[in-house]
Amino acid sequence: MKFSKWLSLSASFAMIAFAQAGTLYTVSVSRHILQTFDTRGLTFTDVAALDVPFDFGDLTYDSTTGNMYMVQGFAGTNLYTLNLTTGHATLVGSHGFREMFGLAAVNGTLYAGRSTTGTGFYSLNKTTGAATFIGNMGGRT
Numbered sequence: 001m002k003f004s005k006w007l008s009l010s011a012s013f014a015m016i017a018f019a020q021a022g023t024l025y026t027v028s029v030s031r032h033i034l035q036t037f038d039t040r041g042l043t044f045t046d047v048a049a050l051d052v053p054f055d056f057g058d059l060t061y062d063s064t065t066g067n068m069y070m071v072q073g074f075a076g077t078n079l080y081t082l083n084l085t086t087g088h089a090t091l092v093g094s095h096g097f098r099e100m101f102g103l104a105a106v107n108g109t110l111y112a113g114r115s116t117t118g119t120g121f122y123s124l125n126k127t128t129g130a131a132t133f134i135g136n137m138g139g140r141t
Contacts, residue, residue, distance in 0.1 A: 048087030062105035079129035093129025
């Protein structure tokens, strides 16, 4: 697959998250399907349909717990753990923001970015989903 074709496809997918055994996971936003991505062949493989709404949210794998976490983006205000075989999302709790688009697990702590304009950087509680404001990221003015 040529790079230009990859760029046009990338707008349809959520951020790709790493999980066990070097497998990359993503979500097809238009189809609400959990997928794996083969970095050698540059191909996507459907795993399962998500059972909760998802619209430009994000995934991150937390190696300290072995969980894949997910935020819904425009589609909701919740933090979930995601079953990588069935696509079943288990509610952790609400973080309270519809525009939570970025998610990362760093040394056992979940961090999330809110809005495309950089208005909010948070830590997320892995037990309750609650968001704690850390500061603004300084997006465009």
